[in-house]
Amino acid sequence: MGNKNWVLVPRPTGREILRCRWGFLVKYTGTGKIDHFKARSVIKGFLQEYGIDYNEIFSLMEVVLSLDLEIHQIDVKTDFLNGLLEEEIYMPQPEGFPSPGQEDLTHKESIWVEQAPRVRYQTLSAFLVKLSIFKLIKSNYVFIRTIDGVTCYIAVYVDGLLIIVPTRALITELKSALKKRLSITDLGEMKCLLGWSIQPDRNNRTIFVQKVIDRHSNYILYPSATPADRNVKLPVSSQPASEAGKVAMKSYPYRETVGSIMYLMVGTRPDMAFYMRKVSKFLANPGTEYWNAVVRGLKFLARKKDYDICLGGSQEVTPDNLADRLTAYNDSDYANYPTRVVRLEDT
Known part of the structure; x- marks a missing residue:
């Protein structure tokens, strides 16, 4: 006014x-x-x-x-x-x-x-x-x-x-x-x-990570060392087909949880990217297996909540040489088809 x-x-x-x-x-x-x-x-x-x-x-x-x-x-x-x-x-x-x-x-x-x-x-x-x-x-x-x-x-x-x-x-x-x-x-x-805590000494945990953990504490009974199990596949056939199955899944905050973790992934946790690519495919009709996969990601965050990204901090970095110091790593699988030997790489 x-x-x-x-x-x-x-x-x-x-x-x-x-x-x-x-x-x-x-x-x-x-x-x-x-x-x-x-x-x-x-x-x-x-x-x-x-x-x-x-x-x-x-x-x-x-x-x-x-x-x-x-x-x-x-x-x-x-x-x-x-x-x-x-x-x-x-x-x-x-x-x-x-x-x-x-x-x-x-x-x-x-x-x-x-x-x-x-x-x-x-x-x-x-x-x-x-x-x-x-x-x-x-x-x-x-x-x-x-x-x-x-x-x-x-x-x-x-x-x-x-x-x-x-x-x-x-x-x-x-x-x-x-x-x-x-x-x-x-x-x-x-x-x-x-929502991100930014500290020069990187000793403080991220505020938003802690909020996500607290909000889903009932599902995090124990921590996990990795965000996903490489031996667990999430096929489309696992989606509930009956109305009873779909109604039962509405009791789980699937969309909310995936959205919160994706926000972290974009900002400070790129280590969650591969995991998010898996679980975000089934927002419209998730099944129990998919929810269990989401919970595993929460358990990983609970164990590694102090992980962060360190930007700068070196006197050697200047606007002229910054591009030369950037390093990216790439992973690959069999094009998400374990039965097909087709290797795809992003360069």
């Missing part, structure tokens, strides 16, 4: 009123403790109609830079509320904000509408250009500035910004400039990002 993101108006004639709801979020520190709470009035953007409520959209991606630089985190309080929508969006007043005679809101800026990421990106990009910070040609979500041989980066993600620079003095300079335009919270050195 303080940013004048919407105004109260009478209900318009002939316009769809998009429903809204409150969204509550808990922000954690790098050690897993509660840092602060956030509340947002979010509009149900999936109800929008193309050509009426929006015309163009845009989506940002996350990036991690593996150079040994200073990394500080900024939380943008207003999220998608910094831009100006070209279209008028109407929704009921949020619960708890009644105003007699004014039944609806007109949104000039709003979170979760289809075009909100695009509007916010345009606003932020224009502001950074004024600071001589320009986006990379091949990445719309990483901005870069080089002055007198000193390079700084700003990575954009959903909740805010990462400032990646070689010196603390430069961090202070950039933060001061950002505060002139954005309503921000300075979180200091990056400790927690998207």
Whole structure:
């Protein structure tokens, strides 16, 4: 409300009123403790109609830079509320904000509408250009500035910004400039990002891993040394064919568990990739054998919950030689057909 993101108006004639709801979020520190709470009035953007409520959209991606630089985190309080929508969006007043005679809101800026990421990106990009910070040609979500041989980066993600620079003095300079335009919270050195605990000494367990383990603790009776059993196959014929079998499987959180582990795999646990390729094939109609395979992955996470990825940390790494230091390993099988001797390799 303080940013004048919407105004109260009478209900318009002939316009769809998009429903809204409150969204509550808990922000954690790098050690897993509660840092602060956030509340947002979010509009149900999936109800929008193309050509009426929006015309163009845009989506940002996350990036991690593996150079040994200073990394500080900024939380943008207003999220998608910094831009100006070209279209008028109407929704009921949020619960708890009644105003007699004014039944609806007109949104000039709003979170979760289809075009909100695009509007916010345009606003932020224009502001950074004024600071001589320009986006990379091949990445719309990483901005870069080089002055007198000193390079700084700003990575954009959903909740805010990462400032990646070689010196603390430069961090202070950039933060001061950002505060002139954005309503921000300075979180200091990056400790927690998207549920992952990020520590220079790598001694703390990942927050999200622990949450997954705690959520499924009833199924983890003992740990496992590997995420999958090489001798166990998961054929399509093991899927339940009867309605009784399908109903029985609904008591297991198959989709939720696979989705949680996949989130870990994409971010910090590539060792779960082969396992996820197996169990994610049967989300629509999983059987008991498939659920047992998922549980084995949970047992492996319980045993190896402190596994992580080490990025950078070596003085020998520079932007010029980083590509030469990247090493990838490849595994192969018989094209997932144990009875056929057909070897496939990815290079």
